[in-house]
Amino acid sequence: xxxxxxxxxxxxxxxxxxxxxxxxxxxxxxxxxxxxxxxxxxxxxxxxxxxxxxxxxxxxxxxxxxxxxxxxxxxxxxxxxxxxxxxxxxxxxxxxxxxxxxxxxxxxxxxxxxxxxxxxxxxxxxxxxxxxxxxxxxxxxxxxxxxxxxxxxxxxxxxxxxxxxxxxxxxxxxxxxxxxxxxxxxxxxxxxxxxxxxxxxxxxxxxxxxxxxxxxxxxxxxxxxxxxxxxxxxxxxxxxxxxxxxxxxxxxxxxxxxxxxxxxxxxxxxxxxxxxxxxxxxxxxxxxxxxxxxxxxxxxxxxxxxxxxxxxxxxxxxxxxxxxxxxxxxxxxxxxxxxxxxxxxxxxxxxxxxxxxxxxxxxxxxxxxxxxxxxxxxxxxxxxxxxxxxxxxxxxxxxxxx
Numbered sequence: 001x002x003x004x005x006x007x008x009x010x011x012x013x014x015x016x017x018x019x020x021x022x023x024x025x026x027x028x029x030x031x032x033x034x035x036x037x038x039x040x041x042x043x044x045x046x047x048x049x050x051x052x053x054x055x056x057x058x059x060x061x062x063x064x065x066x067x068x069x070x071x072x073x074x075x076x077x078x079x080x081x082x083x084x085x086x087x088x089x090x091x092x093x094x095x096x097x098x099x100x101x102x103x104x105x106x107x108x109x110x111x112x113x114x115x116x117x118x119x120x121x122x123x124x125x126x127x128x129x130x131x132x133x134x135x136x137x138x139x140x141x142x143x144x145x146x147x148x149x150x151x152x153x154x155x156x157x158x159x160x161x162x163x164x165x166x167x168x169x170x171x172x173x174x175x176x177x178x179x180x181x182x183x184x185x186x187x188x189x190x191x192x193x194x195x196x197x198x199x200x201x202x203x204x205x206x207x208x209x210x211x212x213x214x215x216x217x218x219x220x221x222x223x224x225x226x227x228x229x230x231x232x233x234x235x236x237x238x239x240x241x242x243x244x245x246x247x248x249x250x251x252x253x254x255x256x257x258x259x260x261x262x263x264x265x266x267x268x269x270x271x272x273x274x275x276x277x278x279x280x281x282x283x284x285x286x287x288x289x290x291x292x293x294x295x296x297x298x299x300x301x302x303x304x305x306x307x308x309x310x311x312x313x314x315x316x317x318x319x320x321x322x323x324x325x326x327x328x329x330x331x332x333x334x335x336x337x338x339x340x341x342x343x344x345x346x347x348x349x350x351x352x353x354x355x356x357x358x359x360x361x362x363x364x365x366x367x368x369x370x371x372x373x374x375x376x377x378x379x380x381x382x383x384x385x386x387x388x389x390x391x392x393x394x395x396x397x398x399x400x401x402x
Contacts (some may be wrong), residue, residue: 001035002032002034002166002167002235003034003035003163004029004034004168005038005039005135005156005169006026006039006088006164006169006171007038007039007152007153007155007231008038008041009021009044009170010042010047011230012041012042012172012230013044014043014044016061018230019080020084021231022084022230023084026038026085026090028089035126036071036125037125037159039132039133039152040074040131040132040133041073041135042070042073042077042079042083052277053249054066061204063108064108065142067144070136071135071144074133076153078096078133079094081094082094082131083350090343091127092128092130092131092314094131095120095132096132096133097132098115098142099120100121103117103139103140105158106141106145108143109145111137113137113147114161118163121163132360133155134152134153134158135155136151136155138236143359144273146370150208151185151211153211153214154172154213155168155215156168157225158217158394161221161223164355167223169225170209170225171230172209174209174229175229175234176201176225176229176234176236177237178190178253179191179401180243180254180392180396180401181198181256184392185254185392187402191237192201192237194237194238194239194252197219197242197346199225199344200212200219201377201378202255202344205255205344205380206342207253209227210225222239224240225239225382230311234379247345247346250347251343251344251345251348251395253343253401254395255341255344255345256341256342257339257340258388259290260338260339260382261308261313261334261335262306262308262370263308263309263314263317263318263328264304264305264306264332264334265278265306265321265332266295266330266331266346267329268302268328268329268331269301269327269328270301278321279307285320287313287317288315289307290307290309290373291380292307292338293305294306302330308371308382335385337383337384337385338382338383339384339387339388341395342354342380343379343399344378345399346377348376359400361394361395362391362395367387367391369380370382372383
């Protein structure tokens with residue numbers, strides 16, 4: 001007997017025909033004697049439609065009611081899939097988040113799963129299949145909360161952890177993790193095996209295959225993951241501990257994101273504590289700051305500080321900075337026509353010259369670098385958004401990923 005958590009994304013359950021196809025996948029797994037919990041996203045496009053409905057009421061729709069509204073999408077998909085399985089003569093049942101329950105920290109639109117009570121489900125799956133909603137949970141106060149975009153991945157990994165599953169399989173519309181976005185880079189190749197660390201870095205810098213917090217939880221509890229296609233029988237990409245992977249290339253993948261913005265404070269006082277005064281209120285408002293650059297002061301009195309944030313936090317960040325009376329500066333500027341391009345690879349640790357090759361390649365194509373961020377296995381740059389695909393293609397070629 002093998003315990004499995006199977007997660008099906010929005011494209012996998014995007015129509016009645018696809019839901020019936022997913023039901024047949026689950027039936028095959030069940031007939032093999034496996035114990036199955038299926039985590040389901042909303043049907044593709046439905047969440048966006050619900051967001052449009054909320055905006056037709058108000059641009060500042062109440063956060064609590066917004067989560068109630070969005071959570072309905074997964075409930076619909078769960079019921080339809082359970083019905084399809086019952087139609088195949090399987091003992092199946094859908095569970096809403098409060099019936100399980102999936103407990104969260106209560107943060108609306110960006111909640112974190114604290115615990116999952118799998119007692120009832122454990123009993124049911126002895127001879128049945130449990131269908132549960134991704135992306136959502138319930139707070140201690142009984143309010144429905146959502147986990148943020150991609151939150152169904154986090155739900156699946158949380159169930160795999162509590163359920164002590166042997167594996168967690170993420171079904172999507174692609175047959176694995178690629179060296180770059182195959183829709184934009186046709187020569188991108190599927191990666192058969194990738195480490196938790198690499199997948200975490202790729203997810204954090206724009207790769208949309210898996211949510212980064214889900215990868216982080218899987219890494220923490222050593223939960224084997226596999227990303228695979230709902231629509232083919234080909235093997236997917238296995239994600240596990242780095243020790244089991246033999247690296248032949250310095251770079252594993254190239255990722256990009258177009259949801260960043262860059263802010264520059266000009267003429268900031270150059271003295272201890274100023275940077276903390278700038279970023280403390282942003283932290284309090286839960287605004288995530290990514291790259292930070294501080295220019296060397298020529299007069300040792302003032303300096304310029306630039307940093308990047310998510311684009312949808314731009315107006316809020318500027319407002320907070322202007323209201324902050326603790327800091328003094330001459331001017332504030334911003335640029336929201338930027339993109340972040342990153343190379344990721346565990347092989348970078350033992351390979352000299354990676355940084356030089358990246359910068360030289362971008363220079364050859366006249367791509368200016370606006371900011372730089374590094375980690376042990378990742379190198380990211382901020383560039384003009386118009387150069388995004390040109391940069392990704394260049395780096396994909398330079399590091400022999402074509």
